[in-house]
Amino acid sequence: MSLAHTIETGLRSLLGHRLRSVLTTLGILFGVAAVIATVGIGQASSDSVTARITSLGTNLLTISSGSSVTGGVFGGAGSANTLTMADVSGLQDRQSAPDIQAVAPVTQGRASLVSTSGNWSTTVSGSTSGWLVTNSRTIGTGSFVSANDVATRAQVIVLGSTTASNLGVGVGDLVLVKQIPFEVIGVLAPAGSQGFGNQDDLAVVPITTAQDELFGGNGSVQRILLSATSASTVGSAYLEANQILLQTHHVTDPSAADFTITSQTQVLSTAQAVTQTLTILLASVAAISLLVGGIGVMNIMLVSVTERTSEIGLRKALGATPGDLFRQFVIEAGTLTALGGLLGVATGLAVGYIVPRAANIAVTITPLPVLTAVGVAVAVGLVFGVYPALRAARLAPIEALRA
Amino acid sequence: MAEAIAEVGAAAQSAEVASGLAPSAELIRLESITKVYGSGDAEVAALRSFSLNVTSGESVAVMGPSGSGKSTLMNILGCLDIPSSGRYWFAGQDVSRLNETELARVRNRRIGFVFQQFQLLPKLSAWRNVELPLLYRNVRNRRALALRALEQVGLSNRVDHRPTQLSGGQQQRVAIARALVTNPDLILADEPTGNLDTASSRDVLAVLRELNEQGRTIIVITHDPEVAPVARRTVHVRDGQLVDEVAA
Numbered sequence: 001m002s003l004a005h006t007i008e009t010g011l012r013s014l015l016g017h018r019l020r021s022v023l024t025t026l027g028i029l030f031g032v033a034a035v036i037a038t039v040g041i042g043q044a045s046s047d048s049v050t051a052r053i054t055s056l057g058t059n060l061l062t063i064s065s066g067s068s069v070t071g072g073v074f075g076g077a078g079s080a081n082t083l084t085m086a087d088v089s090g091l092q093d094r095q096s097a098p099d100i101q102a103v104a105p106v107t108q109g110r111a112s113l114v115s116t117s118g119n120w121s122t123t124v125s126g127s128t129s130g131w132l133v134t135n136s137r138t139i140g141t142g143s144f145v146s147a148n149d150v151a152t153r154a155q156v157i158v159l160g161s162t163t164a165s166n167l168g169v170g171v172g173d174l175v176l177v178k179q180i181p182f183e184v185i186g187v188l189a190p191a192g193s194q195g196f197g198n199q200d201d202l203a204v205v206p207i208t209t210a211q212d213e214l215f216g217g218n219g220s221v222q223r224i225l226l227s228a229t230s231a232s233t234v235g236s237a238y239l240e241a242n243q244i245l246l247q248t249h250h251v252t253d254p255s256a257a258d259f260t261i262t263s264q265t266q267v268l269s270t271a272q273a274v275t276q277t278l279t280i281l282l283a284s285v286a287a288i289s290l291l292v293g294g295i296g297v298m299n300i301m302l303v304s305v306t307e308r309t310s311e312i313g314l315r316k317a318l319g320a321t322p323g324d325l326f327r328q329f330v331i332e333a334g335t336l337t338a339l340g341g342l343l344g345v346a347t348g349l350a351v352g353y354i355v356p357r358a359a360n361i362a363v364t365i366t367p368l369p370v371l372t373a374v375g376v377a378v379a380v381g382l383v384f385g386v387y388p389a390l391r392a393a394r395l396a397p398i399e400a401l402r403a
Numbered sequence: 404m405a406e407a408i409a410e411v412g413a414a415a416q417s418a419e420v421a422s423g424l425a426p427s428a429e430l431i432r433l434e435s436i437t438k439v440y441g442s443g444d445a446e447v448a449a450l451r452s453f454s455l456n457v458t459s460g461e462s463v464a465v466m467g468p469s470g471s472g473k474s475t476l477m478n479i480l481g482c483l484d485i486p487s488s489g490r491y492w493f494a495g496q497d498v499s500r501l502n503e504t505e506l507a508r509v510r511n512r513r514i515g516f517v518f519q520q521f522q523l524l525p526k527l528s529a530w531r532n533v534e535l536p537l538l539y540r541n542v543r544n545r546r547a548l549a550l551r552a553l554e555q556v557g558l559s560n561r562v563d564h565r566p567t568q569l570s571g572g573q574q575q576r577v578a579i580a581r582a583l584v585t586n587p588d589l590i591l592a593d594e595p596t597g598n599l600d601t602a603s604s605r606d607v608l609a610v611l612r613e614l615n616e617q618g619r620t621i622i623v624i625t626h627d628p629e630v631a632p633v634a635r636r637t638v639h640v641r642d643g644q645l646v647d648e649v650a651a
Contacts (some may be wrong), residue, residue, distance in 0.1 A: 005538050016526045213429045317483060318581070319511020319539040321504045395485045401522065
């Protein structure tokens with residue numbers, strides 16, 4: 001029998017059992033849709049984490065106090081703040097640290113900002129003029145915190161664009177932070193919101209003012225941000241910073257250091273590993289449902305072979321070879337799963353369209369998981385179609401005719 | 404392949420003429436066929452050293468009570484099964500040792516079956532049912548051949564009817580058309596009137612007799628003495644052996 005006729009025969013018999021065909025298809029449909037949707041959500045969160053971290057620049061190093069170094073990226077910030085402004089000036093020495101471009105100490109906390117037209121809670125960072133460079137940001141209007149502002153403990157504040165618009169303030173206006181008046185001297189250019197957080201919702205004040213008036217700390221800082229002169233000098237900048245801090249902290253054994261230096265690339269790879277693991281976890285759950293769908297196809301095909309025993313016998317008597325029947329049943333199974341796969345793609349894409357709009361969860365659908373899911377669905381159909389097809393092909397025509 | 408095309412051509416040209424074989428040439432030779440089912444103590448011989456010759460153009464009725472081995476004989480004659488020992492020559496070819504695929508090919512090209520239960524596919528119209536064996540040999544003008552076969556059994560006005568819309572006798576005539584459509588060397592009918600009332604039986608037997616008169620070889624397997632007269636020769640089977648032959 002030619003392939004075209006085999007396909008035609010297979011399709012006719014599927015159309016002959018519409019309800020059953022549709023129900024079988026559903027199993028595959030949801031499997032494929034689940035794979036596409038979960039991988040899409042995983043991809044989107046991975047993208048947003050990556051974008052957020054790389055937007056900070058790959059030449060950024062973060063020094064935090066504390067010594068729990070091993071592998072931890074977010075851990076390690078000890079209870080005692082061992083970093084000081086003296087460390088900051090040490091790191092700013094171009095002689096001993098030629099590969100460090102900018103240094104910015106950070107002491108931050110959440111605070112409520114009050115303007116004449118409203119109030120807004122946000123993250124307030126105390127820092128220096130180095131903050132702009134290390135965070136790869138630019139000023140939109142006005143000016144940023146200057147060295148003079150830091151030296152004079154000026155009560156000035158720079159706002160993110162979202163914060164400024166929420167407070168309804170601009171350059172020259174006053175805002176109260178913990179009852180203390182600050183003059184808005186600048187608004188940052190928007191950086192856009194990326195995934196979890198809004199990078200335009202923040203405020204920066206001189207570090208000295210933050211220490212004295214807002215968060216205390218008495219000359220110590222929570223973190224120090226460093227940016228290397230370029231992405232290729234991050235390694236040497238790391239060594240230089242490590243050397244300087246070991247000296248100023250009088251630490252002789254490097255493994256007993258009371259600070260931790262992390263690079264953005266480390267953070268990035270860890271974050272990516274985490275989201276990747278999550279994506280794989282979700283996708284495997286989805287893949288299992290695809291497998292279950294495949295077993296459903298096999299069940300139905302076995303039922304179909306049993307139910308159509310006499311048809312198989314008749315076809316054999318009329319001259320169908322075992323190969324003809326094998327192909328017919330494999331094609332039937334393959335058609336069911338291919339159809340389920342295609343409808344699954346449509347459902348998956350629909351989920352990718354609806355979910356971001358309904359639930360504010362980003363979904364990024366790329367061709368690879370879509371193609372893989374359909375490919376796997378068809379493969380599942382063929383694999384699980386083989387056993388029933390073999391049963392059909394092996395039926396003895398006489399037995400089959402008597403059934 | 405060339406053989407297949409030639410055969411198809413012949414089928415297309417002359418659906419009325421029996422086969423490529425010359426009349427009175429030997430079509431079937433069974434040489435001491437034995438068929439044994441089961442093994443060891445459960446061994447049962449359904450056919451014992453059974454021999455039979457059928458010439459092209461003959462009509463033969465195989466009669467016997469149930470359990471006589473006539474179903475086994477039908478399976479072997481129809482190349483649905485192979486004998487445990489002995490030789491079966493069909494149109495000059497030894498078919499007693501063929502594998503499943505080769506047997507399927509012989510059934511498709513040389514044998515037309517008519518079953519007691521009609522065995523029509525309920526979802527297909529009459530002509531689609533008749534077309535079935537042609538699908539397994541890649542013939543092009545299947546509809547035309549199917550319509551011609553239906554015309555031969557007098558069902559030209561029922562081609563698009565489904566089996567459920569036809570009477571028993573009409574269904575069996577569709578089945579005969581399906582057996583005819585490939586222009587086979589042999590039409591093998593297994594209790595063709597077993598499920599029919601008297602009038603329909605007469606109808607179906609008339610069609611079979613007419614086909615034989617046109618030169619087609621027909622073997623009818625039956626336990627019904629009313630059916631046997633359709634054939635010019637009757638053979639009796641009992642306990643897996645040929646007991647006597649009666650020429651009508």
